[in-house]
Amino acid sequence: MWSTALAWSGSWRVTVHRDPTGRTTWTGGFGHEGLSWTLRPGESLRTPVYAGLFTPHGFGGAGRAWHRYVRAHVLPEPERDRPVLYNSWEATGFDVDEAGQIRLARLAARVGAELFVLDDGWFGTRRDDRSALGDWTPRPGAFPGAAPARRRGAPPRHGLRAVGGAGDGQPGQRAVPRASRLGRPLPGSTRPNSATSSS
Numbered sequence: 001m002w003s004t005a006l007a008w009s010g011s012w013r014v015t016v017h018r019d020p021t022g023r024t025t026w027t028g029g030f031g032h033e034g035l036s037w038t039l040r041p042g043e044s045l046r047t048p049v050y051a052g053l054f055t056p057h058g059f060g061g062a063g064r065a066w067h068r069y070v071r072a073h074v075l076p077e078p079e080r081d082r083p084v085l086y087n088s089w090e091a092t093g094f095d096v097d098e099a100g101q102i103r104l105a106r107l108a109a110r111v112g113a114e115l116f117v118l119d120d121g122w123f124g125t126r127r128d129d130r131s132a133l134g135d136w137t138p139r140p141g142a143f144p145g146a147a148p149a150r151r152r153g154a155p156p157r158h159g160l161r162a163v164g165g166a167g168d169g170q171p172g173q174r175a176v177p178r179a180s181r182l183g184r185p186l187p188g189s190t191r192p193n194s195a196t197s198s199s
């Protein structure tokens with residue numbers, strides 16, 4: 001069994017092609033067609049790792065081999081256990097406020113969560129997936145204390161998710177909504193701050 005993994009969270013392409021003679025090629029990397037990069041003298045571009053492996057031991061063998069690879073080459077501290085993580089999204093979606101998240105974090109800690117992640121809905125005027133993308137400042141009405149803060153009884157570690165955009169996780173490019181500050185034109189310009197973000 002052959003398998004590959006691309007160490008990249010942006011736009012990507014993986015292609016498997018068999019030519020008329022029966023030869024198969026397998027390529028992959030970041031970006032899409034037409035990607036170009038101009039380098040000045042002395043500059044360099046480091047592309048993301050595109051790793052591959054072969055095992056005669058099927059899916060189980062491939063999974064074990066990838067685990068060994070990740071522990072040896074990816075994790076900064078492979079001997080350290082990963083924290084038990086609780087993500088707020090499934091419980092609250094965009095319905096996020098300080099009191100509700102504190103209550104949820106305390107419940108998560110009681111069932112053993114060590115890391116609480118406040119997902120989407122905490123920033124700007126974000127109430128659905130068509131607004132406020134990129135406006136990563138706490139929503140004042142939801143967080144009167146100016147920033148989501150750790151409270152007693154919550155998991156010992158916490159984090160915020162800076163959401164990548166509408167269609168998060170889908171290949172291709174995603175448009176920044178015009179209803180966000182990031183998508184509005186800069187003063188004296190007809191162009192938005194950022195037209196797209198990679199996915």
